[in-house]
Amino acid sequence: MDEKLERKNTQARNKEIEQYLKEERKAYEKYLKEPKLLILGSSDCGKSTLLKQMKILHGNGFSELEKKAARDNIRTNLINALTQMLKSIPLQSADKTNYLSFSEDWPTPDNVIPKDIVDMVKRLWEIPEVKASCKELKLPETTPFFFNAVERLSEAEYIPTDEDILNLRTVTQCVSETIFNINGSNFHFFDVSGLRHHRKAWFSYFEHVTTVLFVASISSYDQNLVEDPTVNRMVDSLVLFEQITNHKLMAKPQFVLFFNKKDLYEVKIKQVGIREFFPEYDGTRS
Missing domain, CATH: 3.40.50.300 (P-loop containing nucleotide triphosphate hydrolases)
Known part of the structure; x- marks a missing residue:
C-alpha cells in the first residue's frame, strides 16, 4: 500500500514538474x-x-520610491555642484565660507536643505563667476534648472515633478x-x-x-x-x-x-x- 502511494505521489510530482517546464518553455x-x-x-x-x-x-x-530616490539625488547633486564651483573659483565671501562648512556635513540625516542655506545658495547663484563655472567644470547642462528652483526643492514636503526627474542626471x-x-x-x-x-x-x-x-x-x-x-x-x-x-x-x-x-x-x-x-x-x- 505504501509503495502504491509513493508511486502515485511520484507520478503526481513528475506531472507537476512537466507542467512547470512546459509553461516555462512556452513563456x-x-x-x-x-x-x-x-x-x-x-x-x-x-x-x-x-x-x-x-x-x-x-x-x-x-513610483513613490523612485520619487523619493530622485528627491535625494536632486538635493545631493545641487549641493555637490555648488560646492565644486565654489572650490574652483577665487571668490572671497562670508557666504562661500559658511556654505563650504555646511557642505562638509552633507548629506544631513533628513536630507533637507535649511532655509539659511537656501538663501545663501540664491545669493551665490547671482554671482556671474559662479554661473560661468558651470561649463568649465563640465557640470550637467540642467544644473541651472535646479539652482533656479532651489527654494522649491528645499521644501520639507517637496515631491519631484516629472520635469524634475527628467532633468536629473545620474550616471x-x-x-x-x-x-x-x-x-x-x-x-x-x-x-x-x-x-x-x-x-x-x-x-x-x-x-x-x-x-x-x-x-x-x-x-x-x-x-x-x-x-x-x-x-x-x-x-x-x-x-x-x-x-x-x-x-x-x-x-x-x-x-x-x-x-x-x-x-x-x-x-x-x-x-x-x-x-x-x-x-x-x-x-x-x-
Whole structure:
C-alpha cells in the first residue's frame, strides 16, 4: 500500500514538474518573439532620460520610491555642484565660507536643505563667476534648472515633478531592463552605461536584440568626455556610431538613430558656434 502511494505521489510530482517546464518553455518562446530594444550612445547623451520619457508615456509613471530616490539625488547633486564651483573659483565671501562648512556635513540625516542655506545658495547663484563655472567644470547642462528652483526643492514636503526627474542626471553604472506594454505587446528596453570602460559589455546583448536605438546628443559639439577630457563628445559619438553599425552582429537588428537634446541645442547654438569646434562645418549657422 505504501509503495502504491509513493508511486502515485511520484507520478503526481513528475506531472507537476512537466507542467512547470512546459509553461516555462512556452513563456521563453513568447519572450523570444517579443521586441527587444538596446539603447546605446555616448555617456550623457540622454539615453536614461529617453527611457524616463517612455515610462511617463507608456508606463505607470514614477513610483513613490523612485520619487523619493530622485528627491535625494536632486538635493545631493545641487549641493555637490555648488560646492565644486565654489572650490574652483577665487571668490572671497562670508557666504562661500559658511556654505563650504555646511557642505562638509552633507548629506544631513533628513536630507533637507535649511532655509539659511537656501538663501545663501540664491545669493551665490547671482554671482556671474559662479554661473560661468558651470561649463568649465563640465557640470550637467540642467544644473541651472535646479539652482533656479532651489527654494522649491528645499521644501520639507517637496515631491519631484516629472520635469524634475527628467532633468536629473545620474550616471548609468549597470544594465537595466524596462518592459512597456504598448498596444497589447511587451517591448523590452535595455539601457546600458555609455562610459568607455563599460562598452565591452554591450556586445553580449547584440545577439538577441531586435532593434538598436542609438542616441546622439546634438548639443554636445562643444563638450568633452568626462572620462577623457581630450575627446570631443560629438566626435566620440560619431566614432561609436560607425563602430556599432559596422559590427558583425549588427547585420540582423534594425537600427534607429535618435537625435537628442534639441532644446538645449537651440539655446546653445545662439551663443556658441559649431565651427569653433568643427572648422570643416559648412552649414549656414556658424
